[in-house]
Amino acid sequence: MKKHDINRWIFEIPLEDIQKPYEDSGHTNTCICCGKKIRQNKYCVHLVNGNLVSTDQPFASDEDMGFYPIGNSCKNQLPNNFYFFMT
Numbered sequence: 610m611k612k613h614d615i616n617r618w619i620f621e622i623p624l625e626d627i628q629k630p631y632e633d634s635g636h637t638n639t640c641i642c643c644g645k646k647i648r649q650n651k652y653c654v655h656l657v658n659g660n661l662v663s664t665d666q667p668f669a670s671d672e673d674m675g676f677y678p679i680g681n682s683c684k685n686q687l688p689n690n691f692y693f694f695m696t
């Protein structure tokens with residue numbers, strides 16, 4: 610997928626723009642934003658080519674990196690169309 614293939618109604622945020630100094634806690638459920646352990650795995654973000662995207666629809670491309678958990682306090686700093694309920 611190249612930039613121009615992204616639907617015009619889908620917005621992106623580069624992951625590096627929201628990432629904090631990352632401390633990998635070594636747990637399975639770690640926040641993609643800060644690396645801290647997530648107690649209740651409730652929300653996730655959709656990563657495509659290193660960017661958060663405002664859709665939970667999968668991209669037909671190997672640049673779709675899938676869904677990653679995000680902690681409650683970090684997701685509160687995102688616009689609400691950039692995180693999704695875990696299914």
Ligand SMILES: [Zn+2]
Pocket residue numbers: 640641642643644645679680682683
């Ligand atoms: Zn976090």
